[in-house]
Amino acid sequence: MKILIIEDEQNISSFVERGLNISGYETEVCGDGLQAWEKLQTVAFDLIIVDIMMPFMSGLELCKAYRQKFGYATPIILLTALSTTEDIVKGLNSGADDYITKPFKLAELEARIKALLRRSGINPEKQNDDFLQFSDLTLNIHTKQAIRDGKTIHLTAKEYLLLEFFMQNPNRVLSRRTLLENVWDMNFDTNTNIVDVYVNYIRNKIQPEGTSKLIHTVIGLGYILKEE
Structure with missing residues (x-):
C-alpha cells in the first residue's frame, strides 16, 4: 500500500510519514507541488495526501491536473489550514475525495484513509497479505506480477518464485545452495x-x-536484496 505525502512543512510531513509507516503503509514525501507532479508521472500510488498551500504548484492545481490526466481511481485527501465552507467546496470541486483541517490527529487521518481505500475496492487490512514490498518494488502474490516505477513487470513462474524468496528475505545474504533448495526444491x-x-x-x-540496483552480488557468498 503506497501513499504519497505532499507537504512543505517538514514537521507535519515527518509526523504523518512516521505514523503511516508504523501502521504498515509505504510512503514517499514531496516538499512542493511541482516535485510531486513530476513524481506522479512515473510512479503509481494507492492514495495521495496533499496540502493546499504548496510552493510552485498548489494542492488545488495539482489535484485538478491529476484528475484531468489520470482520472478518479486514486483517492486524494487535502490537508488544509483553511476551514471555511468556501475553501472546502473549492477543494472538493478540484477533484479531492476528502479533506482534513490542521491541526489534526493521526488517528483521524488514518480512519479517512481506510474509508477511502475501502470505497475504492481496496481492503487496507489485507494489503500486507496481498503484496510484498521492498523499496519501490511491489510484488503482487495473486497476479504474480511485479510493479516498479509505475510499470507492470511480467514474470515467468520460476522468476516469480525467485523474486518472492528474495523479497521474503530482504537484506540477507542468500547462498546459491539456499536459493536452489528453496526456489527449485531440488538438490542440483x-x-x-x-x-x-x-x-x-x-x-x-x-x-x-x-532505476537503482536492488539485487547485489556478494562475491563468494551469493546474492542479497538491498537498497544501494
Missing part, C-alpha cells in the same frame, strides 16, 4: 549456474535503465 549439482542465470533474468526485468 552445486556447480550448476542456473541460479546466476535466473538472477540475471529478474535483474534485467526489475532494474531497467535509470
Whole structure:
C-alpha cells in the first residue's frame, strides 16, 4: 500500500510519514507541488495526501491536473489550514475525495484513509497479505506480477518464485545452495549456474535503465536484496 505525502512543512510531513509507516503503509514525501507532479508521472500510488498551500504548484492545481490526466481511481485527501465552507467546496470541486483541517490527529487521518481505500475496492487490512514490498518494488502474490516505477513487470513462474524468496528475505545474504533448495526444491549439482542465470533474468526485468540496483552480488557468498 503506497501513499504519497505532499507537504512543505517538514514537521507535519515527518509526523504523518512516521505514523503511516508504523501502521504498515509505504510512503514517499514531496516538499512542493511541482516535485510531486513530476513524481506522479512515473510512479503509481494507492492514495495521495496533499496540502493546499504548496510552493510552485498548489494542492488545488495539482489535484485538478491529476484528475484531468489520470482520472478518479486514486483517492486524494487535502490537508488544509483553511476551514471555511468556501475553501472546502473549492477543494472538493478540484477533484479531492476528502479533506482534513490542521491541526489534526493521526488517528483521524488514518480512519479517512481506510474509508477511502475501502470505497475504492481496496481492503487496507489485507494489503500486507496481498503484496510484498521492498523499496519501490511491489510484488503482487495473486497476479504474480511485479510493479516498479509505475510499470507492470511480467514474470515467468520460476522468476516469480525467485523474486518472492528474495523479497521474503530482504537484506540477507542468500547462498546459491539456499536459493536452489528453496526456489527449485531440488538438490542440483552445486556447480550448476542456473541460479546466476535466473538472477540475471529478474535483474534485467526489475532494474531497467535509470532505476537503482536492488539485487547485489556478494562475491563468494551469493546474492542479497538491498537498497544501494
